[in-house]
Amino acid sequence: MSGAKKKVSPKKATTTRSAAANDWRAAALENVRELIKDAAPEAIETRKWDVPAWEHDGILCTGETYKDKVKLTFAKGAALKDPAKLFNSSLDGNVRRALDIFEGDKLNAKAFKALIKEAAALNASKKKPAVKRAKNA
Secondary structure (H helix, E strand, O other), X not given: OOOOOEXXXXXXXXXOOOOOOOOHHHHHHHHHHHHHHHHOOOOEEEEEOOEEEEXXXXXXXXXXXXXXXXXXXXXXXXXXXXXXXXXXXXXXXXXXXXXXXXXXXXXXXXXXXXXXXXXXXXXXXXXXXXXXXXXXX
């Protein structure tokens, strides 16, 4: 497929490369899913690179599971304000930032939703306007 977005059911999207089907990682992704739905109801969940991705005028973030963590990577995270210091991974890059959630961690819901709202606003501000075509006489 050439760049087509594949929309998936929320249940299927929680299973990622490391098959975190029924453990704390699936619960963490479900929590993230609900927070994103609250913060940006117009965002859609798709799959990219075999992981759930949340999009609104571009990628907001992706959610990958690993053996010891869930990694939420914000596509334009370096451009976002993070006063609560949620980003704790990929801090040296010029574009992306990530948030690693480990077993037992409690995600700051208010700060996370603020990041999602800001990411959606940033994507919307970068959206290219529709090109108007001249009418042929």
